[in-house]
Each structure stands twice: as C-alpha cells, then as structure tokens.
Amino acid sequence: MIETPKTVKGRETRERIVASAADLIRERGVAETSLDDVIDTARVSKGQLYHYFADREDLLRAVVAHNCEHVLANQGPELGPFDSWRAIRAWLDKLVDLQLRRHGRGGCPVGSLVGQLAESDDEVRGALDASFDRWEGEIHEGLAAMQARGKLSRRADLDELATATLAAIQGGLVLTQARRDPRQLQVAVDAAYEHLRRCAT
Amino acid sequence: MIETPKTVKGRETRERIVASAADLIRERGVAETSLDDVIDTARVSKGQLYHYFADREDLLRAVVAHNCEHVLANQGPELGPFDSWRAIRAWLDKLVDLQLRRHGRGGCPVGSLVGQLAESDDEVRGALDASFDRWEGEIHEGLAAMQARGKLSRRADLDELATATLAAIQGGLVLTQARRDPRQLQVAVDAAYEHLRRCAT
DNA sequence: CCATAGTTGGACTAGGCAGTCCAGATCGCT
DNA sequence: AGCGATCTGGACTGCCTAGTCCAACTATGG
Numbered sequence: 001m002i003e004t005p006k007t008v009k010g011r012e013t014r015e016r017i018v019a020s021a022a023d024l025i026r027e028r029g030v031a032e033t034s035l036d037d038v039i040d041t042a043r044v045s046k047g048q049l050y051h052y053f054a055d056r057e058d059l060l061r062a063v064v065a066h067n068c069e070h071v072l073a074n075q076g077p078e079l080g081p082f083d084s085w086r087a088i089r090a091w092l093d094k095l096v097d098l099q100l101r102r103h104g105r106g107g108c109p110v111g112s113l114v115g116q117l118a119e120s121d122d123e124v125r126g127a128l129d130a131s132f133d134r135w136e137g138e139i140h141e142g143l144a145a146m147q148a149r150g151k152l153s154r155r156a157d158l159d160e161l162a163t164a165t166l167a168a169i170q171g172g173l174v175l176t177q178a179r180r181d182p183r184q185l186q187v188a189v190d191a192a193y194e195h196l197r198r199c200a201t
Numbered sequence: 202m203i204e205t206p207k208t209v210k211g212r213e214t215r216e217r218i219v220a221s222a223a224d225l226i227r228e229r230g231v232a233e234t235s236l237d238d239v240i241d242t243a244r245v246s247k248g249q250l251y252h253y254f255a256d257r258e259d260l261l262r263a264v265v266a267h268n269c270e271h272v273l274a275n276q277g278p279e280l281g282p283f284d285s286w287r288a289i290r291a292w293l294d295k296l297v298d299l300q301l302r303r304h305g306r307g308g309c310p311v312g313s314l315v316g317q318l319a320e321s322d323d324e325v326r327g328a329l330d331a332s333f334d335r336w337e338g339e340i341h342e343g344l345a346a347m348q349a350r351g352k353l354s355r356r357a358d359l360d361e362l363a364t365a366t367l368a369a370i371q372g373g374l375v376l377t378q379a380r381r382d383p384r385q386l387q388v389a390v391d392a393a394y395e396h397l398r399r400c401a402t
Numbered sequence: 403c404c405a406t407a408g409t410t411g412g413a414c415t416a417g418g419c420a421g422t423c424c425a426g427a428t429c430g431c432t
Numbered sequence: 433a434g435c436g437a438t439c440t441g442g443a444c445t446g447c448c449t450a451g452t453c454c455a456a457c458t459a460t461g462g
Contacts, residue, residue: 006408007459013409029321031232034449045411046451056450107316114379115313119306120230128379163376163385164369164392171372171389175364178315178329184364188372191365191396198395208429211439235419246441247421253439257420 002054014052016042018066021059026067026106030060030116060117061127067109068131072138074098079138081145088142088196092189095169099182107177110135111170136162143196156199168192203255215253217243219267222260227268227307231261231317261318262328268310269332273339275299280339282346289343289397293390296370300383308378311336312371337363344397357400369393 005011020042024033035056039049053059072079078091106112110131117124139162146152172188175181206212221243225234236257240250254260273280279292307313311332318325341363347353373389376382 009459010409027320029317031317032321035451036449047410047412047453050451051409106320111375112316112319114375115308115316116230116232118308118313118378119228120233125379125381129381132376132379160388160391163388167372167376167385167389168365168369168392169372170375171368171370174312174315174371174375175333175368177319178326178333180326180330184368187361187364188368190361191369192392194399195392195396198399206438208438210429214439236421237419248423248440248442251421 002052002058005052010052013044013048017044017049017052017059018062022063022066022070022109025063025113026109030113035059057121057124060121061124064110064113064117064124064127064131067113068134071109071131072135080142082142083145083149085151085197085200088146089193091142092193096182096186096189099173099176099185104176104180104182108170108173111173112177132166136166139165150201152196153199153201161196161199164195165192168195203253203259206253211253214245214249218245218250218253218260219263223264223267223271223310226264226314227310231314236260258322258325261322262325265311265314265318265325265328265332268314269335272310272332273336281343283343284346284350286352286398286401289347290394292343293394297383297387297390300374300377300386305377305381305383309371309374312374313378333367337367340366351402354400354402362397362400365396366393369396
C-alpha cells in the first residue's frame with residue numbers, strides 16, 4: 001500500500017494526477033484512457049505516477065473516491081437536511097440543471113463507472129458501493145429532517161425512499177447519457193419527487 | 202459496409218462471434234475484452250472476424266443490437282400489452298427474479314454499455330438510444346393497452362410514465378450491479394409500480 | 403549544511419492489441 | 433462437374449500499453 005504524500009508538493013502532484021485521470025475518464029471512458037494520456041494531461045512523469053499509485057487499478061480506485069467527493073460537493077448545500085418540499089425540489093432541479101449545462105454528456109461521474117468497472121475489479125466495485133452509501137446516506141438524512149419537522153409521514157420507510165430516489169436519479173442519468181437529452185432525468189426526478197410527496201403528511 | 206452472410210454457415214459464424222463477444226463483455230466489460238479473446242471463445246479465426254465486421258467498433262455495434270434483442274426477448278410475453286395491474290407486477294417481478302438468479306451481477310446488458318461506450322463512439326451511442334426507444338416503446342404499448350381497457354387514466358401522459366418506469370429499472374440495475382444486491386432493483390420497481398398505480402382509474 | 407527521506411524525469415522492456423494479408427477450403431448454382 | 437463467390441485459418445506487422453528501473457533532484461529537520 002502506498003501512503004499519502006508527505007510534502008505539500010507531493011500532495012499537489014498526486015491530486016493533479018487523480019483529477020486529470022477523472023477528467024479524461026469522464027470525457028472518453030475508462031477504456032480509452034491510457035496512463036500515458038494521464039501523465040501528459042497532468043504534466044507529470046511516469047515515475048511520479050508509479051510513485052503515488054501501485055498500478056492502474058489503484059489509480060482507478062482513487063478516481064472513484066475523487067468522483068464521489070466531487071459529486072457530493074457539487075450538490076453542495078442543496079443536498080442537506082431538507083427543511084421543506086421546496087428544498088427537495090430545488091435539489092432535484094439542480095441535478096437536472098447540471099445536465100442541461102453538460103448537454104446530457106458524461107452521465108453520472110460515479111454511476112457511469114459501474115458498468116465500466118464493477119465486473120472487472122471487485123475492489124473498485126466496493127468503492128462504488130461505498131460512494132452510493134454516502135450519497136444515499138445524505139438523502140436519508142435529508143428525509144429524516146423532513147420527518148422530524150413533521151412534513152413526512154412517520155410511517156415512511158426512509159431506507160426505501162432514499163434508495164428509490166437514488167435509483168431514479170441514476171436511471172434518469174443513464175437515459176440522459178444515452179440520448180443526450182436532459183429531459184430524461186427531468187422526467188425521472190419528477191416521478192421520484194411525486195413518490196416522496198405521497199408520504200407527505 | 203459489410204453485408205449479412207449469404208450462407209447458413211456464414212450466418213451461424215457471425216452469430217457465434219457476436220454472442221461470444223456479448224458474453225465476454227457482460228462478464229468482464231468492454232475494456233477487458235480483446236478481439237483475441239472473442240475469436241478464442243467463438244472458435245473462429247481472425248480472418249472470419251474481419252470478414253464479418255469492419256473493425257472493433259462495428260462488432261461492438263452488433264453487440265449492442267444483439268443485447269437489445271436479448272433483453273426484450275428475455276422479458277418475453279410478460280412485457281406485452283398489459284391486461285391487468287397484476288400483469289404489470291408480474292413483468293416487474295420477472296426482472297427482479299432474473300437479477301436474483303444472477304446474484305446481481307452484470308447489470309443491464311444494454312444499460313451497462315452506456316457508461317462504457319456512449320462517450321467514445323457516437324454511432325454506438327445511437328444504437329443504445331435506439332435500443333431504449335424499442336424498450337420504452339414496448340412499455341408504452343403495454344400501458345396504452347391498459348388505458349384502452351379503462352384501467353389507466355385517460356389523462357395519464359404515457360410517454361412520461363414509460364420513461365420514468367424505464368429509468369427506475371435502469372437505476373435499480375445500476376445500484377444492484379454496484380452493490381451485488383437485487384433488492385435495490387426490487388425497491389426501485391416497487392416505487393415505479395406505485396407511480397403507475399397513481400394513474401389508475 | 404549535511405543526512406536522509408521524499409520526489410522527479412525519462413529511457414527502456416516485454417507483451418498484448420487491432421488490424422492486414424492471402425492461400426486454401428467450401429459452397430451453391432448451372 | 434466446374435466455376436465464381438463466399439468463407440476460413442493463421443502467420444504477420446507495427447503500434448500502444450502497463451509497468452520497471454535508476455539516477456538526479458529537492459525539501460526538511462537536526
């Protein structure tokens with residue numbers, strides 16, 4: 001196992017490698033991204049890459065973690081403990097808006113890696129699993145806040161609601177990516193919202 | 202462009218190549234599947250492969266079409282014009298059952314290709330788009346039959362319902378594949394079913 | 403200002419890959 | 433049977449890739 005860089009410069013280099021790899025993978029997929037591409041983009045040498053990562057898989061694992069952070073950070077304050085139905089709508093609309101700006105390209109930075117890596121490397125699959133856990137956890141928290149405020153039925157199964165909501169988002173993103181049409185996500189999250197609304201008090 | 206084989210034997214050979222490629226891709230992903238792997242598995246020579254396909258991308262396009270047929274055929278009669286709510290449940294349950302038998306491995310033969318190919322080859326992306334069109338079309342037809350029988354509200358927007366349903370399935374499959382847990386799909390399709398039920402008359 | 407741990411550059415290797423080529427076998431029609 | 437079209441086998445090429453290796457450089461604490 002390779003430890004985290006000890007110096008500031010080292011940490012910056014490592015981060016630059018991961019960020020470049022994540023960008024390239026998002027633009028053209030894992031299969032079309034070689035380590036040579038990565039070192040060119042990140043302006044580092046091969047020695048640096050293998051100084052910070054054991055092998056290609058190790059880098060891919062770091063990319064998964066990086067993308068997870070990225071996705072959660074991107075949803076930012078909107079995906080937090082919700083205080084109103086309006087807040088939930090705002091969060092979902094933000095997701096759609098992001099896809100509009102991307103013209104439906106790239107899909108979900110986490111979700112689109114599932115098809116690419118889940119079957120080839122079980123460790124990476126675990127990292128993806130963990131990413132979804134965190135994401136779903138935040139949704140769960142958000143809904144729990146709504147329940148605490150008495151806006152969501154006490155009988156509602158928050159686990160199932162969170163899973164169903166995340167599934168709707170992921171599915172909407174898959175269709176959006178395949179069709180280059182953000183409306184696919186729009187329709188999916190509208191349905192997810194209504195499904196949540198059914199548990200309103 | 203390469204035409205379809207003229208002889209029975211030729212068609213069998215071509216089909217064996219596509220089926221083998223589809224199997225390998227399903228098991229280990231596009232990136233981990235080389236043409237040499239394909240010719241070994243299909244027990245054909247390189248010359249045969251390049252006799253029937255222009256290049257690797259051409260083969261991948263054929264795999265997408267093959268998987269689309271496979272997925273629709275697999276859902277068989279259950280995904281047909283629905284005559285009752287029970288029929289819709291049976292269809293959705295069949296999807297979950299299939300994942301149970303697969304232990305959540307592999308995801309959707311069509312959907313899992315989106316992340317792998319949509320960004321690297323626009324023609325393949327088009328083929329995926331077309332696959333979803335056919336799938337969604339069948340769902341749409343099924344719902345139209347329910348509407349004709351007066352079991353689904355006349356005001357229901359069938360386009361949106363079909364899209365939302367397909368998105369729920371795809372999202373459920375993404376989570377199932379990442380987590381190796383068919384319950385993820387179960388929860389997603391349950392939500393999709395309830396969403397449809399809201400438009401019952 | 404030295405010792406040492408941490409970092410960097412890049413040449414190099416061996417294997418795997420997509421794609422080419424063509425001779426020979428087989429098919430299907432008359 | 434004979435002939436052109438179709439199909440098959442596999443050797444071959446050249447490029448790209450992941451991964452190795454090591455010498456040189458730089459930071460930092462004592």
